[in-house]
Amino acid sequence: MKRTLLIVDPQNSFCDPAGTLFVEGASRDMERLTDFVEINGDAFERIVVTLDSHNRMHIAHPAWWVNKEGTPPEPFTTLTCEEVADGTWRAANPEDQAWSTEYMEACGTHVIWPPHCLMGTWGHAVYHPLDTILTRWANRHTDLVFIPKGNARYTEHFSIFQPKVKREGDPASQFDLALLNDLDSFDEIYVAGEASSHCVADSIRDMVTARPSMAKRVILLTDAMSPVAGFRDLADAFFKDMSQAGVRTASTTTDLT
Incomplete structure (x- = not known):
């Protein structure tokens, strides 16, 4: 069984209570995910971490x-x-x-969001407890991949695959087919991160829409993601739609050893 773990935007801006766009529940999500990686790390061949990466001057700021x-x-x-x-x-x-x-x-x-995940700042960094265990994992397995997204200031970029609105001539507007193909090479794709209402939701929707055959291999760790306050309806719709598409759910208490 070839498995990967996709962690969407586990950064201080979202996951630390001092973050400018703190997602209520995200710190607990990431602590549970940290335990999950510590226990099940050997079950994954690759861990992919996406990083929301913004300029201060951005259309959503x-x-x-x-x-x-x-x-x-x-x-x-x-x-x-x-x-x-x-x-x-x-x-x-x-x-x-x-x-x-x-x-x-x-x-x-x-x-309009508070300025968040500004490149070169504390808010852009991976939440510390998770970062520590990912470093330990990488020292054993090496294949830890970080992928930035959102550094094009002219468009919102929730999805890890493409921006909300494409801008002609902007390289960031291209669908990230390389990432899709990489994830498609795995038998199981475990997913965690923030937020279930926005970046996780749009990313997995794009994945399943672009390549429906991947849906049955996606497992959402539902206790390692939370919605932005006031947007729970988007998260609920996401879980419902993905269930209908064949996406599975699990919790961080799952034992893959």
Whole structure:
């Protein structure tokens, strides 16, 4: 049995209570996952860790936008296409206005997040207890892979495979077929990470949509992922849809030894 463990965005911004976009329950998720890796690490041939990797100036951060008074939106504000069209919100940099309008026409609505997972900062790093056990695992098995995502500032990038809105000419807009093919080479793909409402959900949806045959090999560790506050309905819909697609669920108490 050839297994891999895919850990989506297990970073301080999401998983530490001091993180700027802390997901309630994420620290406990990652502690359970740490125990799971410590016990079951030898069962995995590869561990893949994705890292949300943002510039401070990013279309999903407040600094990108201003209102008619020149004030940026508060985190968790939801912008609408109509508000951008009528000038309620506009790009702070006039050079970004045309793309921002096109982006909102594609999205319809767009949530503004606190600046998070900024490259080169503490928030970008892997949550420490998990990082420690991953380092131990890598010293024994070597095949620990880190994959950044989200460093294109012009689009939201929840999924590990592709951005929310593709931008012509931007290399980050290409579907990550290499990652899909790599994961497809495994008999079982265990999945954990944050958040079940957004990055985990969009990633596994993209995987199953692009290659439905992979669904039956995916196992979601449901006690090692949590939804962003206020978005539990998205997580519930994700679990329901994936169950119908043939994706399985398990907990971190599963013994693979």
